[in-house]
Amino acid sequence: MAIEKDTTTMALEDVKVNVKLKLAALWTSFMFLYIYVDYFGLYKPGFLEDIMAGVVWKFGITEAFLLAGLASVTIPALMVFLSVALPAKVNRWTNIIAAAVYIPYSLFNLAGEAWMFMIFGALVEVVLLSLVIWYAWKWPQADLAFLKALMDEGKMTPVIDRTYPMSETSQAMRHVGAGHARGKTAISMPALSVDAAAAS
Numbered sequence: 001m002a003i004e005k006d007t008t009t010m011a012l013e014d015v016k017v018n019v020k021l022k023l024a025a026l027w028t029s030f031m032f033l034y035i036y037v038d039y040f041g042l043y044k045p046g047f048l049e050d051i052m053a054g055v056v057w058k059f060g061i062t063e064a065f066l067l068a069g070l071a072s073v074t075i076p077a078l079m080v081f082l083s084v085a086l087p088a089k090v091n092r093w094t095n096i097i098a099a100a101v102y103i104p105y106s107l108f109n110l111a112g113e114a115w116m117f118m119i120f121g122a123l124v125e126v127v128l129l130s131l132v133i134w135y136a137w138k139w140p141q142a143d144l145a146f147l148k149a150l151m152d153e154g155k156m157t158p159v160i161d162r163t164y165p166m167s168e169t170s171q172a173m174r175h176v177g178a179g180h181a182r183g184k185t186a187i188s189m190p191a192l193s194v195d196a197a198a199a200s
Contacts, residue, residue, distance in 0.1 A: 022135050023083035023095055030102075030128045031076050037109075037121035044115065057112065076102065088139060095136035099129040160184050 041047060054061045079098055086094060106125040110118060150156040163186045164171060176185050 019135055019139055020084050020091065023091075023132055024080050026128050026132050026135070027076055027079040027083060030125060030132075031073075031080065033121055033125055033128070034073070034076065034106075037118060037125075040117055072105070092136045092139045095132050099132040099136070103129050160186055162186070163188050 106122050110122050
């Protein structure tokens with residue numbers, strides 16, 4: 001007998017995406033848009049003629065000009081990898097600084113005769129870079145209170161391998177150092193009597 005599932009009432013799984021992946025995805029989107037805006041600029045009348053004459057946006061095409069152009073593309077391209085690879089604290093500030101630098105740079109490209117596709121591209125680029133700053137600034141913090149709440153609700157259970165009395169602390173250290181622990185090793189504190197607590 002076949003069992004039919006009512007897919008209309010099934011909840012879709014919402015996977016939590018790590019902030020590093022979000023930042024890398026934003027830089028990837030920025031790179032695609034950044035390149036395509038420049039590519040579509042080649043279709044502007046007279047642009048190719050200027051290139052053939054050795055001029056781009058009234059700048060002469062020199063070795064230094066091409067190096068600067070490549071550097072401007074290299075930084076956001078590297079940010080795709082660095083957003084995933086760098087440790088959290090360095091990662092956070094690297095993303096904030098890089099995005100803050102590229103916002104005015106994206107708007108600078110509108111100087112002179114700006115067509116609608118250039119304005120649209122620059123606005124989307126600014127939105128993407130603003131999201132980079134936002135996600136980096138709101139980087140999740142390690143919240144011990146949140147972990148405690150999960151344990152209180154039974155959603156997370158710490159695994160205790162062994163519990164040692166205070167007098168056997170050195171033995172507990174040797175147990176952990178030998179790599180035998182299959183969970184957390186706990187040290188139990190002796191309970192104070194009411195009279196002893198009052199005296200202290």
